[in-house]
Amino acid sequence: MKELAYYDGTIGTPEELTVPFNDRVHFFGDGVYDASVGGNHKVYLLEDHLDRFYSSAKALDIKIPMEKKELGELLTRLLSMVEGETHFVYWQVTRGAGARNHTYGDDMTGKLWVMIRPNKLNDPDVPIKLITREDTRFYHCNIKTLNLIPSVIASQKAKEAGTDETIFHRGDIVTECAHSNVSILKGGVFYSHPNDTMILRGISKTHMISACYRLGIAVIERPFTLSELMDADEIIVTSSSNFCLHANQIDGKPVGGKDPVSLSRIQNEVISEYLSYTGKNSLFD
Known part of the structure; x- marks a missing residue:
């Protein structure tokens, strides 16, 4: 696969996947994200990025639908499915899907998104x-x-x-x-x-x-x-x-x-x- 998309358990290409209209990200930008580089199909500084991701979600009372270790394993598995040696690895969690309302229920579970595509690092010698x-x-x-x-x-x-x-x-x-x-x-x-x-x-x-x-x-x-x-x-x-x-x-x-x-x-x-x-x-x- 040259470019991968993941939403709430479904894997496909960015063109294949659809997102529920009522996902709160559409109305409020209601979510958090993180991103890193993938090199040799390893997510660079994975634990550091996961720590920040879970801290950001906690600060906004967003419930990530899996534990940190499971998410790390998922990101690594998804990265292994994409062609190439250097990648941009992006993931986000939104508060969830529900009727548009500024308030939300305590039982709302977050929706996880992942996007992985080829990447090229910039040359640090070029100002x-x-x-x-x-x-x-x-x-x-x-x-x-x-x-x-x-x-x-x-x-x-x-x-x-x-x-x-x-x-x-x-x-x-x-x-x-x-x-x-x-x-x-x-x-x-x-x-x-x-x-x-x-x-x-x-x-x-x-x-x-x-x-x-x-x-x-x-x-x-x-x-x-x-x-x-x-x-x-x-x-x-x-x-x-x-x-x-x-x-x-x-x-x-x-x-x-x-x-x-x-x-x-x-x-x-x-x-x-x-x-x-x-x-x-x-x-x-």
């Missing part, structure tokens, strides 16, 4: 371009919900500007990107916004911080400003499918490029963890 935008999203960014319209709009604005991603800020404080985390290197120190309600706790960012500790690179988790962002030695953007990208432009102004040695060390360490975990020989095969 990306960024823009900035005031962060006016809701104040529960730590929950990975399906209500992504603000992020969709910000991503579209970045595309229209000919850039790759949007950095959000609240006032002068940098938070995160539309669908990534952003951190900086300055004076040999790695700075990153703390894991509070203003950002989603990025699993890739968390593992990058661990990589810094292994490399002996000092880490400070505190809010940093737009001025610090623009003056940083390196600007690093991470997500589950882009482990350690770096920026060379923000709002049309050149940035970064001042500490390529530290950047390369972090990139190599993060990539090595991925290759070791998946058993792959290369980031791109």
Whole structure:
């Protein structure tokens, strides 16, 4: 199978599957999701992603229809059914199906969705371009919900500007990107916004911080400003499918490029963890 879709126990292609009209996702975006890379038919950092997935569902009182171990086994089995060596693995749970009403019953069981398709990882040696935008999203960014319209709009604005991603800020404080985390290197120190309600706790960012500790690179988790962002030695953007990208432009102004040695060390360490975990020989095969 080249691309797989799963809904509530049924497996097929995305074109074959149908979803009940009354699934609450259609009316409220009422659900949570997670996603990772599949390499050599292994879901990368599966346990980390499952932990976040179940935490997000619990925060919204959504009942996932299976235990964590069973879901991990299901994702692994579904991934084995898809052709190729590198994949995008996405799963979500909605609150369930029922007549449209803002309130819901205690007996409602979640509906599980899975989508797996071929994926290609971006080259971390190729710099990306960024823009900035005031962060006016809701104040529960730590929950990975399906209500992504603000992020969709910000991503579209970045595309229209000919850039790759949007950095959000609240006032002068940098938070995160539309669908990534952003951190900086300055004076040999790695700075990153703390894991509070203003950002989603990025699993890739968390593992990058661990990589810094292994490399002996000092880490400070505190809010940093737009001025610090623009003056940083390196600007690093991470997500589950882009482990350690770096920026060379923000709002049309050149940035970064001042500490390529530290950047390369972090990139190599993060990539090595991925290759070791998946058993792959290369980031791109």
